[in-house]
Amino acid sequence: MCGIVGYTGQNPAANILVTGLKRLEYRGYDSAGVALAERDATGTYTLNIIRRVGKVSGLESELNGHSSTSTCGIGHTRWATHGRPTQANAHPHISCDGRIAIVHNGIIENFAELREELIQRGHHFSSDTDTEVFAHLIEEAYEGNESSGIPATHKLLDALRIACTQVVGAYGVAAIAADEPGTIAVARKDSPIVIGRGEHGSYVASDVIALIDATRDVVVLEDGQFALLTPNKIIYTDDQGTPIEPAVTHIDWDIDLAEKAGYPDFMLKEIFEQPRVVRDTLVGRLTGAGELDIDELGLSFEELNLVDRVYVIACGTSYHAGLIAKNLIEAWARIPCEVEAASEFRYRNPIITPSTLVVAVSQSGETADTLAAIRDARIKGAKVFGVTNVVGSPVARESDGVIYTKANKEIAVASTKSFIGQVVSLTLLAMLLGQVKGKLTTGQTRMLFRELGDTAEHIQTILDTQQQAIQSAATACKDAPSALFVGRGMGAAVSNEGALKLKEISYLHAEAYAAGEMKHGAIALIEPGFPVIAVATKSAVYDKVLSNLKECEARGAKIIAVATEGDHEIEAIADYVIYVPPTREAFSAITATVPLQLLAREVARLRGCDIDQPRNLAKSVTVE
Numbered sequence: 001m002c003g004i005v006g007y008t009g010q011n012p013a014a015n016i017l018v019t020g021l022k023r024l025e026y027r028g029y030d031s032a033g034v035a036l037a038e039r040d041a042t043g044t045y046t047l048n049i050i051r052r053v054g055k056v057s058g059l060e061s062e063l064n065g066h067s068s069t070s071t072c073g074i075g076h077t078r079w080a081t082h083g084r085p086t087q088a089n090a091h092p093h094i095s096c097d098g099r100i101a102i103v104h105n106g107i108i109e110n111f112a113e114l115r116e117e118l119i120q121r122g123h124h125f126s127s128d129t130d131t132e133v134f135a136h137l138i139e140e141a142y143e144g145n146e147s148s149g150i151p152a153t154h155k156l157l158d159a160l161r162i163a164c165t166q167v168v169g170a171y172g173v174a175a176i177a178a179d180e181p182g183t184i185a186v187a188r189k190d191s192p193i194v195i196g197r198g199e200h201g202s203y204v205a206s207d208v209i210a211l212i213d214a215t216r217d218v219v220v221l222e223d224g225q226f227a228l229l230t231p232n233k234i235i236y237t238d239d240q241g242t243p244i245e246p247a248v249t250h251i252d253w254d255i256d257l258a259e260k261a262g263y264p265d266f267m268l269k270e271i272f273e274q275p276r277v278v279r280d281t282l283v284g285r286l287t288g289a290g291e292l293d294i295d296e297l298g299l300s301f302e303e304l305n306l307v308d309r310v311y312v313i314a315c316g317t318s319y320h321a322g323l324i325a326k327n328l329i330e331a332w333a334r335i336p337c338e339v340e341a342a343s344e345f346r347y348r349n350p351i352i353t354p355s356t357l358v359v360a361v362s363q364s365g366e367t368a369d370t371l372a373a374i375r376d377a378r379i380k381g382a383k384v385f386g387v388t389n390v391v392g393s394p395v396a397r398e399s400d401g402v403i404y405t406k407a408n409k410e411i412a413v414a415s416t417k418s419f420i421g422q423v424v425s426l427t428l429l430a431m432l433l434g435q436v437k438g439k440l441t442t443g444q445t446r447m448l449f450r451e452l453g454d455t456a457e458h459i460q461t462i463l464d465t466q467q468q469a470i471q472s473a474a475t476a477c478k479d480a481p482s483a484l485f486v487g488r489g490m491g492a493a494v495s496n497e498g499a500l501k502l503k504e505i506s507y508l509h510a511e512a513y514a515a516g517e518m519k520h521g522a523i524a525l526i527e528p529g530f531p532v533i534a535v536a537t538k539s540a541v542y543d544k545v546l547s548n549l550k551e552c553e554a555r556g557a558k559i560i561a562v563a564t565e566g567d568h569e570i571e572a573i574a575d576y577v578i579y580v581p582p583t584r585e586a587f588s589a590i591t592a593t594v595p596l597q598l599l600a601r602e603v604a605r606l607r608g609c610d611i612d613q614p615r616n617l618a619k620s621v622t623v624e
């Protein structure tokens with residue numbers, strides 16, 4: 001959560017920082033700010049702090065009114081944790097004398113004690129944030145070091161290192177000091193930091209997307225590593241101050257990923273990428289002998305064969321991918337599978353033995369609850385398999401094995417393509433478990449694999465043919481105060497995702513219900529015109545879903561159905577029908593989800609909502 005960026009070089013810093021912050025805005029957009037080291041007519045440097053509540057565009061307008069010549073600065077876009085989204089709580093935060101400024105991602109767990117101690121030592125606080133203690137701790141160490149003979153260019157870095165020894169929690173932090181113009185000191189623990197050298201200077205950010213215009217060769221800072229950026233070079237050290245030479249990672253993805261490429265918003269662009277995601281996630285996964293090949297599996301077939309219980313742990317949309325996986329794992333491998341919100345799992349005492357497989361699903365690979373649940377499961381002896389979209393992310397690093405979802409960077413806050421990548425990856429895992437347990441033959445696996453691959457084309461068909469139907473359905477429910485999403489089996493799992501998408505981007509209340517459960521309570525909500533969105537694709541329970549929909553129709557519900565091409569029976573009940581190509585029931589979750597994503601987006605568009613950056617949300621949830 002939150003985004004940080006820093007630049008020191010030959011060019012004006014303000015524009016570079018704003019461009020970087022815009023790229024990072026998906027991580028939080030409650031407020032934005034920059035600190036710029038400015039030189040006055042007498043040659044003295046001061047730090048110019050400019051902060052605004054709201055999006056980066058507000059900060060940009062403000063900066064346009066300043067004629068900054070600074071070539072060194074740091075910036076931040078915030079998702080509020082400690083303290084309301086006010087200007088005072090916006091980063092950068094400064095020391096008492098205003099000569100040190102910092103930006104920070106993460107949480108300082110012992111901030112209350114530190115703040116109390118700092119106040120007793122005479123420091124003045126101007127925000128409610130946990131971050132501000134960092135600025136004061138650096139200030140103390142910086143002044144304390146004055147007489148210790150540390151060369152001036154290293155003082156800030158040393159002070160930052162000392163401050164880090166006092167802080168408990170997670171941080172990606174960048175600091176500048178008026179007395180060391182042109183340098184940025186950086187530290188990392190449990191919060192991502194990438195650093196790179198471009199033609200015109202040195203860059204730091206919390207995500208490579210903010211510096212990819214300047215360089216494709218970056219250092220991904222490890223926990224406990226530090227860096228000092230100057231316009232012409234970057235020094236890296238360990239936590240003792242000993243110089244190190246970290247590995248350089250080459251970024252090979254295309255800059256187009258960071259742009260909308262002609263689409264009105266990233267969400268639509270990412271929905272349209274889904275056929276590619278299916279194909280990429282499947283590349284190289286089936287051997288000529290009909291066996292599944294998951295090279296990052298990290299678990300032997302013997303170990304997998306011993307698995308007698310699976311937990312899928314995840315949050316939000318990733319949790320919904322888990323609901324789909326449960327159906328497949330139990331159907332194909334006949335292993336009991338439970339799906340649990342990571343935030344619940346970590347505080348229960350789940351039954352875990354060495355033959356338990358925990359599957360942790362996370363797009364970002366850095367969700368705090370999912371990570372904590374992984375750590376807990378491993379301590380209790382489970383094997384953990386990660387499903388993530390981010391190579392080298394904490395979920396990938398802390399799991400025994402991993403499968404990457406190949407969705408590539410997802411920028412819209414609402415997950416779409418990464419969900420499809422997760423479902424495809426979990427489907428592969430279910431097939432693998434089925435093979436290992438001797439329940440699926442290689443012939444069956446080949447057939448399933450081929451049909452799974454066909455869903456790429458099915459998604460394309462939906463994108464090409466159903467836009468008009470989706471628009472009509474969206475128009476019909478855009479003003480409803482609430483909606484129900486219903487289905488059975490796979491359809492029930494998909495309904496959860498449909499309801500979440502509608503809630504998060506259109507702010508319409510929506511609830512998912514197993515269709516058969518409606519008559520036990522929720523049907524009381526239905527009155528004439530109430531929208532019921534049904535996943536009614538052909539399946540073993542299709543007739544049952546139809547009966548449930550008739551019960552809703554009888555009470556005047558407005559029914560929007562996602563149905564299988566060629567099904568005309570549904571037209572007699574539903575007011576609006578969105579068709580998806582026929583598939584095996586196991587893969588219907590992939591096809592049925594796409595219209596629900598488009599429906600949510602269209603409702604949000606009609607309601608004038610911010611599709612890519614819905615209120616109160618952020619892309620990575622690195623707090624509990």
Ligand code: F6R
Nearest residue numbers: 316317318362363364367414415
């Ligand atoms: C909803 C959404 C969130 C995430 C959740 C978990 O569209 O994106 O519900 O799915 O915050 O995030 P990851 O998958 O990064 O662990």
